[in-house]
Amino acid sequence: MSERVYNFSAGPGVLPEAVMKKAAEQMLNYEGSGMSVMEMSHRSKVYQSIIDGAEKSVRELMNIPANYKVLFLQGGASMQFAMVPLNLMKNGKADYVNTGEWSTKAIKEAQRYGDVKVVATSEPEVFNHLPKINESDFRADADYVHMTSNNTIFGTSWKKYPDVKGKPLVVDMSSDILSKVINVNDYALIYAGAQKNIGPAGVTLVIIREDLIGCARPETPTMLNYKTHADNGSMFNTPPTYGIYIAKLGFEWLQSMGGVPAIQKINEKKAAMLYDAIDNSKLFKCHVQAKEDRSIMNIPFRTPTEELDKKFLADAAKEGLVTLSGHRKTGGMRASIYNAMPVEGVEKLVAFIKKFDKEN
C-alpha cells in the first residue's frame, strides 16, 4: 500500500505519525549534530539531553514524585518477571493475582525464586473477567503484591486496586501505561515494555520507589539489579539509545495532545464507540462480557464462526484496517487501540463493523 494503514496490532503497535515523521526527518542529522541519534555516543552532551528530556517528560506526564526513580532498561516485561523477585523478594514470599497470559508468566518466573501465592485467578474462565480478590488472602509477610493492570490478550483491566495493606504493590502496566490518569504514589514499582504506549520494542520503563532499591538477592546479576541502573541514570552500560529517543518524541507528542487526562478522554471515547458497535451488533460478541472489567486498550471480539472471522479479517485488511487477528487463546479478532490510534481509525473500524454486520 502506498498509504499508511490503521494498525490495530497488540504490540509492537501503532506510533504517532508525527513521531515517525520527525524521526525520519532527523535520521541523518539530529538538530545540527551532523549525525543520527543512532550514531551518537551515549556519553555525549547531546545524548544526555535526549535521555534527560525523556525522563523529564514522563515525570511530568505521570506526575512522578521525586522519591521515585525512572529507569530505561532492556529486556521487556519478561525481564521484569525475574528482576522483581530478584530485587524485592527479601523474605522469599510474594502474592500474585493471575489475570492472563502475562500474569501467568510472571508467576512462573517468581516461583523459581520463592514461595508465590496466587491470591486470585480467573484462569478457569479463560480470563474473561477479573477475579474477586479477598483482601484478607494477602499474606502479612509477603514481600510484595504483583498485579497486571491491563490484560492485552483477554481485554480486561483493573479500575481499582485492592487494599494491599501497605505492602509494596508492583504492577505490570505494559499495555495501558499513560492511557489514563493514575496516582504513582499508590504503587511501589511500575514497569512497562515500551512497545504499546511508549515507543519501540527494546526499551522498558521502570518507575520504582527509592526505598526498594538496594536490597537485591546475592545471586542477582549486576545488570538485573535496579541499583546498578538507578545509580547510573540508566547509563551503567550503553542504553537502547535510539528507542529512548523515540520514547522522548512520543512523550512530547502526548504532552502536545494535552497530556494523560486529555488522552484518557479520547481513549474512553474510542473504546466506547467500539464496544457499542460490537454490543449492538447481531454478529459480534466481546470476549469480556463483564462491562466493568473491560479494557479501553485491547478489545477482543468475534463472530459466531471461524469462517466469518476470517472473512472479516480479509475484508477489513482491504480497507486498510490491519493486524486485527485475535490471539490464538481467544480466537476471533482483537482491536488494540493504544494512545497513538487516531479516533479516525476507530471510526473507520466501527463503520466497517456495522457494514459487515448488515451484509453478513
Place this chain on the structure above:
Amino acid sequence: MSERVYNFSAGPGVLPEAVMKKAAEQMLNYEGSGMSVMEMSHRSKVYQSIIDGAEKSVRELMNIPANYKVLFLQGGASMQFAMVPLNLMKNGKADYVNTGEWSTKAIKEAQRYGDVKVVATSEPEVFNHLPKINESDFRADADYVHMTSNNTIFGTSWKKYPDVKGKPLVVDMSSDILSKVINVNDYALIYAGAQKNIGPAGVTLVIIREDLIGCARPETPTMLNYKTHADNGSMFNTPPTYGIYIAKLGFEWLQSMGGVPAIQKINEKKAAMLYDAIDNSKLFKCHVQAKEDRSIMNIPFRTPTEELDKKFLADAAKEGLVTLSGHRKTGGMRASIYNAMPVEGVEKLVAFIKKFDKEN
C-alpha cells in the same frame, strides 16, 4: 551543522549513510506494509522476513556453520558478562585473560558465580599491549576460556588466539566483529553489542555452538538462558525489532561492499594511514607502541600536553572531525574507525593531523 560530520565515536558510532537513508525512507511505510518497522507485530510475516533476513545475511558474512545458533538479544556485552558464566560455568571454574576495561568487568561479574583464574593480564602497563599467555596456565578443568578480541579503550587486538586445548573459547567481539575474516569454528561462543560494527545499541549478537546450549545453572533467570532464545528464534518475547531491522540493513550494506574480506582490506588501509601519520609526526604518539598488538578499529593517541590535546579536539571539531576525545583512562584522543567510517573520513583526519603537527 547542516552537513554530516565524520564521527569517530567509540560507540554508539558511525553507521553507513546508505543505511540511514534507507531507514529514513522506509520510516513511515516499510515496503508497502503501510507502517513503520517500529510499529509491526513481531509475530507478523513481514517482521519474520526481516529477522530471518538479518540472520541469513550475518550467517553468509561470517560463514557461520549450521551447528551454531545466531541469537539477537538485549542488554549489551554487560549482560553477556553474566550470561556466559550462568550458562557455561558448569563446574564453577573459568579462565579469563584481562586486556582492558571490559575484560575486567567480565572477570568481576564471573567471579560472582565461581572460581575465576586470570591467566594473563596487562593491567600494570595500563593495557598498552597484549599480555603473553603461557598456554600451560589454562586449567584442565576450566569450563571455558574468556577473551576480549579488541580493546576499545586501549586500542589493542588479538591477531592469533592461544591454544585452549579443546576448551570452549568465548570471545567478546563487540568492537571488531565483522571487521576481519575469522573462522567461527575456532570459537565456542562469540558475542557483540551491536553499537560499533552492526547497528544501534540495544541489540546483542550471540553466536553459540549448539552443544553449549541447555546447561544453564538453576538460578539462571529464564531471559538469561541461551536455551530460551535458541528455542524460540530470538522471539521468546518481543525482540528489539527496529534495531534488528537496522542490523539487517547494515549486514546487507556490508555484503554490497564485498563482504568481510573486502572490508578487512579497507579497514587495514584506513588503520595503516592513521598509524603512519601518528608514528611519523613529531607531536603525536600512540598509546599502543607494540605494533603487533595494535587494533585496526580503535586508535588512541595523544600530544605531549593536555593543552595541545584540547586544541586538537577543538580545531578538529571545526573541520567536522568529531567525537575524537580519548577515554579518561588514556586521555588524549581516540579515533574509532569502524566499518562504516569511510576512507574519506580517515583521509581528512590524516590531513588534519599532518597540518596540526606542522603548525604546532
